[in-house]
Amino acid sequence: MKLASCTLYITSLLWLNLTHAKIGYFWHITDLHYDPFHNSPEFKGCRHGHNHKEHSHRNGRHRLETCDASWSLIQSAAAFMAERHPDTLEFVLWTGDILSSSMEHASEELKLEAVRNVTDVLSRTFSSQFVFPALGHNDPPPSRRLVDMWMQWLPTEALDTFETGGYYTIEQSHSKLRIVVLNSNLWAGGASRSDAHAHSHARAQWKWLEGVLDKTRKQHEMVYLVAHAGPGMEERPNAGSASAAGGGELSPLANSRILHTIRQYSDVIAGQFYGHRHADTFRIIYNEGRPVSWAFLAPSLTPRGAGSVSNPGLRLYKFDSNTGKVLDYTQYYLDISHTRGETHWSIEYNLTQYYGLREVTAASLDALADRIRNHHDRGVFAKYLAALRARHATDTDCDSACVHVHFCAITRADYHDFRACVSNPASALASRAPHPHSAAILLYAILVLIST
Ligand SMILES: *[C@@H]1O[C@H](CO)[C@@H](O)[C@H](O)[C@H]1NC(C)=O
Numbered sequence: 001m002k003l004a005s006c007t008l009y010i011t012s013l014l015w016l017n018l019t020h021a022k023i024g025y026f027w028h029i030t031d032l033h034y035d036p037f038h039n040s041p042e043f044k045g046c047r048h049g050h051n052h053k054e055h056s057h058r059n060g061r062h063r064l065e066t067c068d069a070s071w072s073l074i075q076s077a078a079a080f081m082a083e084r085h086p087d088t089l090e091f092v093l094w095t096g097d098i099l100s101s102s103m104e105h106a107s108e109e110l111k112l113e114a115v116r117n118v119t120d121v122l123s124r125t126f127s128s129q130f131v132f133p134a135l136g137h138n139d140p141p142p143s144r145r146l147v148d149m150w151m152q153w154l155p156t157e158a159l160d161t162f163e164t165g166g167y168y169t170i171e172q173s174h175s176k177l178r179i180v181v182l183n184s185n186l187w188a189g190g191a192s193r194s195d196a197h198a199h200s201h202a203r204a205q206w207k208w209l210e211g212v213l214d215k216t217r218k219q220h221e222m223v224y225l226v227a228h229a230g231p232g233m234e235e236r237p238n239a240g241s242a243s244a245a246g247g248g249e250l251s252p253l254a255n256s257r258i259l260h261t262i263r264q265y266s267d268v269i270a271g272q273f274y275g276h277r278h279a280d281t282f283r284i285i286y287n288e289g290r291p292v293s294w295a296f297l298a299p300s301l302t303p304r305g306a307g308s309v310s311n312p313g314l315r316l317y318k319f320d321s322n323t324g325k326v327l328d329y330t331q332y333y334l335d336i337s338h339t340r341g342e343t344h345w346s347i348e349y350n351l352t353q354y355y356g357l358r359e360v361t362a363a364s365l366d367a368l369a370d371r372i373r374n375h376h377d378r379g380v381f382a383k384y385l386a387a388l389r390a391r392h393a394t395d396t397d398c399d400s401a402c403v404h405v406h407f408c409a410i411t412r413a414d415y416h417d418f419r420a421c422v423s424n425p426a427s428a429l430a431s432r433a434p435h436p437h438s439a440a441i442l443l444y445a446i447l448v449l450i451s452t
């Protein structure tokens, strides 16, 4: 008995030594949208010179506009993350839109100063971890000065590709998990695509990504795909136009191509992490009807969205740091309607417990999507809708057509499929019959058996 436990102890020591701690954590923070001109001590609303279109007009309850993150909100988030610091925090994913869109016309100098200030807060908060930044459409383009700011976090090889294209990969010596940070701006629709220079960077990023994924597979590693904007459509039923989110969406061509790439390499993709939508949601990618990959979209730190308001959110993932397998996450939020100057971040929910998931896989999330759509059990949908804006009580009325649009956004990352799904609920059900081919083969086999 004693000997056995001693042996066990020694083997586990050896094992720990060889493989590093197994359970790890990482933060995913996104869409901070720091607004240096917002000085109000309240997070809920502010008054300043800029003319925002999105006041909360919907129910007329809010008198003040919702502004982007003030400096005090950013400090409060940093203080909370420092305090909630798990021992085995491995890294931080920071998926862009650092600056408020109200800074769009500010000088390059002021923008970089604001980015520098946020960078300084994060490096003080995570003094012994690496922060992996991805660029959003409101961020300054890659430059020598950004490289200088972020060289504390990124190895030389990463800085090389970052400086020219804004993308990079992080290979970790102690684990089989590789992090791939993409610059989704290069693949976004709009003006930049007519620019030949931008076009060649976009092509270079595709080539580079496929090369990295090939290498990952050959080395029997796994990857996280990380970017500001990921594939798929806006989930808000009335947000028909792509411009509703203020730009930054993947172009239709880029969206199809990234989906193709994800299908092709789904065996090595351990997870996808995006921001951009200021919403807590997820996407499932299918290959011939089979769920093969998932993407989690984290809610924003800023309370201000495109035509929506949400509570500020911070997300802490729990994962197997050897393999990258995601085990759970805890979503934290700050209830801005009950905050009077003081800040109280709380747990909003834990993924597996909240939705009753046994594990986090494309198949389990596919089953969750079915439960979200289920008309007979509105409970799961109500949970999904409550989480969407981190418990901010907007967008709470959603009829069955609206539920269906949410379901389409989750399960139809292809733009064309999404539109087909939205316009025809019945065909959406039919086209998702999971294995048309295997059913036909089975029938054929039975016929062959019967006839012999
Ligand atoms: C950055 O921080 C410095 C020092 O606290 C402050 O003086 C400056 O106004 C800040 N600038 C911006 C754009 O946040």
Ligand SMILES: *[C@@H]1O[C@H](CO)[C@@H](O)[C@H](O)[C@H]1NC(C)=O
Pocket (backbone or CB within 6 Å): 330, 347, 348, 349, 350, 353
């Ligand atoms: C969620 O998980 C965290 C960390 O494991 C735990 O401390 C907390 O009590 C859980 N919270 C809820 C609401 O289940």
Ligand SMILES: [Zn+2]
Pocket (backbone or CB within 6 Å): 031, 033, 097, 136, 276, 277, 278, 300
């Ligand atoms: Zn944003």
